[in-house]
Amino acid sequence: MKTKHSFPYPDKKERIEIIMIGIVNYGAGNIFSLTAALERLNLSYGMVNTEAELEKYSHIIIPGVGHAGTAMEKLKATGLVNAIKKLSKPVLGICVGMQLITTHSEEGDAALLDIVPVNTKKFDKSLNIKIPHMGWNAVNHQNNSLFTAVENNAQFYFVHSYFIEYNPTFDIASADYGLKFSAAVQKDNFYGVQFHPEKSGKAGEQILKNFSNLSL
Amino acid sequence: MLSKRIIPCLDVKDGRTVKGVNFVDLRDAGDPVELAAQYAQQGADELVFLDITATHERRKTMIEMVKSVARQLNIPFTIGGGITELADADALLNAGADKISINSAAVRNPKLIEDLAKAFGVQFVVLAVDTKHVDGRNMVHLNGGRLITELETENWIKQAEDLGAGEILLTSMDHDGTKAGFDCNLLSKVNQMINIPIIASGGAGSMDHFTEVFQKSNVDAALAASVFHYGEILIPDLKQELKRNHIPVRI
Numbered sequence: 496m497k498t499k500h501s502f503p504y505p506d507k508k509e510r511i512e513i514i515m516i517g518i519v520n521y522g523a524g525n526i527f528s529l530t531a532a533l534e535r536l537n538l539s540y541g542m543v544n545t546e547a548e549l550e551k552y553s554h555i556i557i558p559g560v561g562h563a564g565t566a567m568e569k570l571k572a573t574g575l576v577n578a579i580k581k582l583s584k585p586v587l588g589i590c591v592g593m594q595l596i597t598t599h600s601e602e603g604d605a606a607l608l609d610i611v612p613v614n615t616k617k618f619d620k621s622l623n624i625k626i627p628h629m630g631w632n633a634v635n636h637q638n639n640s641l642f643t644a645v646e647n648n649a650q651f652y653f654v655h656s657y658f659i660e661y662n663p664t665f666d667i668a669s670a671d672y673g674l675k676f677s678a679a680v681q682k683d684n685f686y687g688v689q690f691h692p693e694k695s696g697k698a699g700e701q702i703l704k705n706f707s708n709l710s711l
Numbered sequence: 712m713l714s715k716r717i718i719p720c721l722d723v724k725d726g727r728t729v730k731g732v733n734f735v736d737l738r739d740a741g742d743p744v745e746l747a748a749q750y751a752q753q754g755a756d757e758l759v760f761l762d763i764t765a766t767h768e769r770r771k772t773m774i775e776m777v778k779s780v781a782r783q784l785n786i787p788f789t790i791g792g793g794i795t796e797l798a799d800a801d802a803l804l805n806a807g808a809d810k811i812s813i814n815s816a817a818v819r820n821p822k823l824i825e826d827l828a829k830a831f832g833v834q835f836v837v838l839a840v841d842t843k844h845v846d847g848r849n850m851v852h853l854n855g856g857r858l859i860t861e862l863e864t865e866n867w868i869k870q871a872e873d874l875g876a877g878e879i880l881l882t883s884m885d886h887d888g889t890k891a892g893f894d895c896n897l898l899s900k901v902n903q904m905i906n907i908p909i910i911a912s913g914g915a916g917s918m919d920h921f922t923e924v925f926q927k928s929n930v931d932a933a934l935a936a937s938v939f940h941y942g943e944i945l946i947p948d949l950k951q952e953l954k955r956n957h958i959p960v961r962i
Binding site: 525527528531532534535560561562620625626627628629630631632633650652654655656671672691693694695696697699700 | 712713714716751756778781782783785786787804805806807809831832833834877878906907908931932961
């Protein structure tokens with residue numbers, strides 16, 4: 496933005512409408528693939544390290560891989576927990592980022608953000624399943640706007656050993672692996688997906704696009 | 712239901728693919744990024760890149776390649792070759808690799824599996840095992856089958872699972888290159904023994920071989936190189952064929 500006259504929107508108000516995704520940067524896992532996917536979709540993004548930066552963006556993504564208990568400790572260390580809980584703009588938790596918005600995880604017996612009142616549990620070997628749940632699985636969705644233009648039972652890429660218990664009040668998409676669990680949840684402006692949209696082909700890219708189109 | 716995965720394997724040397732000459736619309740058949748994108752578009756579920764010349768000096772070339780692949784590719788991929796310590800794995804993770812595959816370094820130092828799993832999670836650690844039938848036993852081999860070890864394949868895989876391997880890539884050196892089908896007996900035996908996903912490798916020559924390996928051994932994924940690179944099997948056709956045989960696949 497060297498020259499003011501080249502900016503397409505002279506009115507400042509319109510500039511605020513521009514979609515910018517803030518990625519909560521709390522050190523839980525690699526985000527290269529996520530930012531690469533946003534770039535392919537021409538969605539602008541930036542990193543959120545402070546409360547002030549949380550304000551800057553129209554949409555917020557909480558990424559995450561690894562151990563939920565450890566991830567929660569890292570998130571607490573950023574000092575952003577209360578500010579995140581108060582957000583009224585669209586928020587999307589991905590994988591462990593989704594688990595963080597639930598009440599509790601059996602992984603590390605950890606108390607989490609408790610934004611969506613459901614629990615994160617460990618897959619049980621006795622269900623005759625391999626752990627981790629790794630690969631492409633069909634997702635049965637409830638026509639939520641996060642799934643606009645996504646075929647029902649489209650497949651998404653999952654990698655996880657813990658799952659979010661199915662609860663019809665907050666479930667917006669479910670999958671089966673030994674049992675029925677929530678592949679996506681929503682409460683108000685808070686969304687979570689257990690699969691990796693950035694690794695789930697075209698269907699995954701559609702989810703990221705849909706999220707960026709959410710306005711609340 | 713979880714789909715069975717189809718995984719093309721690309722051999723890379725100095726950041727260039729060494730197989731994969733038979734695709735039509737490719738501008739540059741040696742470009743791993745273009746080849747990877749083509750496979751993703753055809754419906755590959757995942758890709759494996761094996762760096763056959765990985766050394767410390769060449770690590771930089773590989774990291775750059777991994778970054779370019781991660782920028783373009785919207786499916787998961789694994790990188791293998793020359794990973795001997797946590798720092799190697801960390802650099803690959805930060806460049807966008809979803810998993811790393813280790814082989815001889817783990818045989819020399821089994822604790823590497825445990826260290827990698829602790830640092831990055833079990834889902835990040837694929838143990839590649841090259842096995843050969845010797846005097847009625849399955850023995851782990853190194854250097855593409857040229858060097859025999861004292862490890863019995865089944866024992867090694869079980870030990871690796873206990874140490875924290877998240878997935879096993881099992882290549883039968885007896886079947887590799889024969890195009891006569893996967894080693895369904897061994898794969899079936901190993902599959903029943905462990906509770907982590909297993910990728911079958913070695914011997915794919917026809918679509919029937921893929922149907923057979925999923926039906927007989929119930930492995931989680933099947934990997935092949937030349938049949939895909941030379942266009943002998945097209946992934947969309949393979950997926951349709953598997954679906955006709957009631958094997959769950961992503962179409």
